[in-house]
Amino acid sequence: MSHALDMTEGQPRGHAVRTCLLAQRIGADLGLSESDLTHLFYAALLKDSGCSTNAVRIQQAFGGDELENKRDVKFVDWSNFLKSAWYGLSHAERGAPAGVRLRKMLDMAKTPTGLMDEVTAARCSRGADIARQLGFDVATSDAVRHLDEHWDGRGSPSHLRGDRIPVLARILCLCQTMELFASVIGVPEAVAMVRRRKGRWFDPEVAQAAIALEHDHAFWLEMNAHGGDASPELTAPADAQAATDADVDEICLAFASIVDAKSGFTGQHSTRVTEYSVAIAARLGIGGERLKTLRRAALLHDLGKLGISNAILDKPGKLTDEEFTKVRMHPRYSHEILARIRGFERITEIASAHHERLDGRGYWRGLSAEHLDLDMRIVAAADVYDALTAKRPYRDAMPATKALSIMREDEGRAFDPVCIEALTGLYVEEPAVAYAG
Numbered sequence: 001m002s003h004a005l006d007m008t009e010g011q012p013r014g015h016a017v018r019t020c021l022l023a024q025r026i027g028a029d030l031g032l033s034e035s036d037l038t039h040l041f042y043a044a045l046l047k048d049s050g051c052s053t054n055a056v057r058i059q060q061a062f063g064g065d066e067l068e069n070k071r072d073v074k075f076v077d078w079s080n081f082l083k084s085a086w087y088g089l090s091h092a093e094r095g096a097p098a099g100v101r102l103r104k105m106l107d108m109a110k111t112p113t114g115l116m117d118e119v120t121a122a123r124c125s126r127g128a129d130i131a132r133q134l135g136f137d138v139a140t141s142d143a144v145r146h147l148d149e150h151w152d153g154r155g156s157p158s159h160l161r162g163d164r165i166p167v168l169a170r171i172l173c174l175c176q177t178m179e180l181f182a183s184v185i186g187v188p189e190a191v192a193m194v195r196r197r198k199g200r201w202f203d204p205e206v207a208q209a210a211i212a213l214e215h216d217h218a219f220w221l222e223m224n225a226h227g228g229d230a231s232p233e234l235t236a237p238a239d240a241q242a243a244t245d246a247d248v249d250e251i252c253l254a255f256a257s258i259v260d261a262k263s264g265f266t267g268q269h270s271t272r273v274t275e276y277s278v279a280i281a282a283r284l285g286i287g288g289e290r291l292k293t294l295r296r297a298a299l300l301h302d303l304g305k306l307g308i309s310n311a312i313l314d315k316p317g318k319l320t321d322e323e324f325t326k327v328r329m330h331p332r333y334s335h336e337i338l339a340r341i342r343g344f345e346r347i348t349e350i351a352s353a354h355h356e357r358l359d360g361r362g363y364w365r366g367l368s369a370e371h372l373d374l375d376m377r378i379v380a381a382a383d384v385y386d387a388l389t390a391k392r393p394y395r396d397a398m399p400a401t402k403a404l405s406i407m408r409e410d411e412g413r414a415f416d417p418v419c420i421e422a423l424t425g426l427y428v429e430e431p432a433v434a435y436a437g
Contacts, residue, residue, distance in 0.1 A: 005048035007307035010071030014227030020044035038237040043143035050127030052262035054119040079154040121157035143168035274298040276382035297350035304333025381419035
């Protein structure tokens with residue numbers, strides 16, 4: 001699931017996993033206990049779980065594609081006022097008319113450090129909360145909370161200095177930055193960056209352990225193997241426990257909340273689609289393990305939207321052809337993320353089919369009726385029903401009667417009549433009881 005977080009932070013695929021490997025190696029070289037290495041392992045994978053929370057604010061501040069802005073800032077020494085200001089100025093409304101860019105630049109020039117504190121606080125506090133929600137202890141959540149503090153006190157958001165920063169956060173601060181430099185620019189450049197920031201961004205002892213890895217070619221080859229679809233599995237800590245059903249449900253809920261936090265207009269979308277999907281399924285007599293799988297698929301159906309810019313998701317007007325082409329990629333991204341998880345095969349197929357149509361004119365695969373089973377059809381209908389009955393950037397929410405009237409125009413072509421009938425019975429003909437599972 002960390003690959004979904006890489007998307008929302010605009011990072012190369014496998015960034016969190018490689019950060020985890022680097023952190024584990026440096027932590028072991030520094031003599032951390034097995035318990036601390038376990039906390040570090042999970043903190044590295046969850047470090048970006050709050051990143052969707054600040055997507056709207058970053059897009060508002062800079063304009064343009066916030067995924068590009070998030071990606072580029074990782075290569076900037078943003079604790080330096082001049083470099084931070086220059087980054088803000090150079091990334092303000094890229095591609096916009098000169099007057100628009102100038103106004104945005106003037107706004108950005110006022111408080112570049114304050115903006116960094118604001119977006120980092122939102123990201124890190126939310127990420128720490130999610131770690132706790134998933135059952136991890138304070139050591140793990142604190143490592144995420146203080147991820148972007150710097151040794152010299154010029155980090156964000158609390159400006160902690162030196163030993164006041166938890167050691168696991170100090171390690172992760174270095175590792176997430178070094179990994180990106182190593183993956184994108186090269187290991188020598190990554191080591192040079194660590195040397196430049198040693199004693200400023202990074203704990204000198206942690207930095208020295210990282211510098212010592214420069215010529216460990218076997219280690220960097222192992223790092224490079226993690227990223228594509230054929231990546232080797234990440235070895236879990238020795239004391240890791242198998243997830244229970246309740247754990248898996250909590251993970252699905254957490255990632256649904258991560259997706260919904262990305263856009264101001266999709267708050268609670270995933271949970272509402274889940275409510276509608278489960279209500280339809282229950283009305284049709286679906287229960288047991290099948291219903292559990294359907295519920296998880298509904299929660300995770302929009303996971304791929306973490307890879308779509310808020311400039312598109314929150315656009316108030318009609319999308320261009322190019323923008324809509326990008327939007328059409330999100331079910332495919334959902335498939336790519338979920339297909340990596342053993343035991344999620346059925347969840348993957350249901351979740352990634354939520355924009356398919358019975359007539360084969362949907363996306364991303366263009367599947368037609370014979371390839372779309374009832375569970376897929378249920379989530380597809382629930383998704384559109386919520387899209388119509390929820391407020392969007394370009395229109396107000398519709399009443400259930402009008403939404404279902406619109407959906408009936410595509411009955412048998414886009415939507416299964418059985419699903420529309422179930423929605424009508426639930427939300428028009430009789431009061432619906434919200435699903436509380």
